[in-house]
Amino acid sequence: MLAPPVNRLVTELARLPGIGQRTAQRLAFHLLSTADDEALDLAEAIREVKETVGRCETCFNLAVGPRCRICEDERRDPALICVVEQPSDVIPLERTHEFPGRYHVLGGALSPIDGIDPEDLRIAELVERASANGVREVVVATNSTTTGEATALYIADALRGRAPEVAVTRLASGLPVGADLEYADEVTLGKALRGRREL
Amino acid sequence: MLAPPVNRLVTELARLPGIGQRTAQRLAFHLLSTADDEALDLAEAIREVKETVGRCETCFNLAVGPRCRICEDERRDPALICVVEQPSDVIPLERTHEFPGRYHVLGGALSPIDGIDPEDLRIAELVERASANGVREVVVATNSTTTGEATALYIADALRGRAPEVAVTRLASGLPVGADLEYADEVTLGKALRGRREL
Numbered sequence: 552m553l554a555p556p557v558n559r560l561v562t563e564l565a566r567l568p569g570i571g572q573r574t575a576q577r578l579a580f581h582l583l584s585t586a587d588d589e590a591l592d593l594a595e596a597i598r599e600v601k602e603t604v605g606r607c608e609t610c611f612n613l614a615v616g617p618r619c620r621i622c623e624d625e626r627r628d629p630a631l632i633c634v635v636e637q638p639s640d641v642i643p644l645e646r647t648h649e650f651p652g653r654y655h656v657l658g659g660a661l662s663p664i665d666g667i668d669p670e671d672l673r674i675a676e677l678v679e680r681a682s683a684n685g686v687r688e689v690v691v692a693t694n695s696t697t698t699g700e701a702t703a704l705y706i707a708d709a710l711r712g713r714a715p716e717v718a719v720t721r722l723a724s725g726l727p728v729g730a731d732l733e734y735a736d737e738v739t740l741g742k743a744l745r746g747r748r749e750l
Numbered sequence: 751m752l753a754p755p756v757n758r759l760v761t762e763l764a765r766l767p768g769i770g771q772r773t774a775q776r777l778a779f780h781l782l783s784t785a786d787d788e789a790l791d792l793a794e795a796i797r798e799v800k801e802t803v804g805r806c807e808t809c810f811n812l813a814v815g816p817r818c819r820i821c822e823d824e825r826r827d828p829a830l831i832c833v834v835e836q837p838s839d840v841i842p843l844e845r846t847h848e849f850p851g852r853y854h855v856l857g858g859a860l861s862p863i864d865g866i867d868p869e870d871l872r873i874a875e876l877v878e879r880a881s882a883n884g885v886r887e888v889v890v891a892t893n894s895t896t897t898g899e900a901t902a903l904y905i906a907d908a909l910r911g912r913a914p915e916v917a918v919t920r921l922a923s924g925l926p927v928g929a930d931l932e933y934a935d936e937v938t939l940g941k942a943l944r945g946r947r948e949l
Contacts, residue, residue, distance in 0.1 A: 553812075557799060564795075569773070578768075583812060589765060595793070596759040599755045
């Protein structure tokens, strides 16, 4: 029913995560009806990002050039490494302005069901980085999910074996700021209780 | 915080309708992490659609070439014209397989508040088309919204003045198939009642 180039665009848009057939069709019609500039700017932005953005050779975060902006920043403490699953996880952490160190992007979390084993993640690179450079602490900031927790435990074990002098820490689990006790789930509340701190 | 090409992609994605800053960021990271092919295919599909798809010179529907596939189809009745607001409205109508005629795409609906006046829509072209070619009926299938209804009334007036022999009809308003009376709003139910038909 649609012209072949329109169909092709709908198909490509529908491959994006969270974009179903209907939304893809709506977006395609928007791109068709919008000024040429706007649509072509998007096409060009996609092309540019794929051509210019790669991975940092140290931390595997996104980088234009061989190293990312954080690894190139001399003011960031190289003895403190925060381990995250994905490049997108760096953003909320940076937004806190509370982390003076550098990052290590694993590229996912361990999930035997999905066939993601330790060698599919950049865990060996992390262990090497942590044992080589006089690193003081590794903060494991994988997600607070089953796979994220499993990955954190695996990393702690791996680091203890190879770099026993490095402290391995984990982000605190507990109540989100502004949360009502009444609506907290028992698991979160239990973790908040076990992790209680002196006032 | 993000590399400039990534920022640019997020900005471009966030210009799409229904795509906020967060979703744009999620999509950008997906495009970054996906195989080069998939992302570049999307860029290419956007470019191709903008380069090859224009407007049908007869009905203003999307067209590859001067006329759309429906206007080029000799089996479609040229004496029966269905008027819609947007090219995307043609799809659900075609899906019914109940309409043997051709279309006329207005490019929107009258909305003085948004500064959309009759001359911003392809109403003059419709009147010309309807008065010239021995057209039998114009089915006004603008949306069942305030602006769509106002546009329908305006078109009916315009056609009555210039092409009095052409029948101007409107899609039926009423209960959607499968709807419960209990949950129908009064306006729809009122229209369904006024439009009742003999069984």
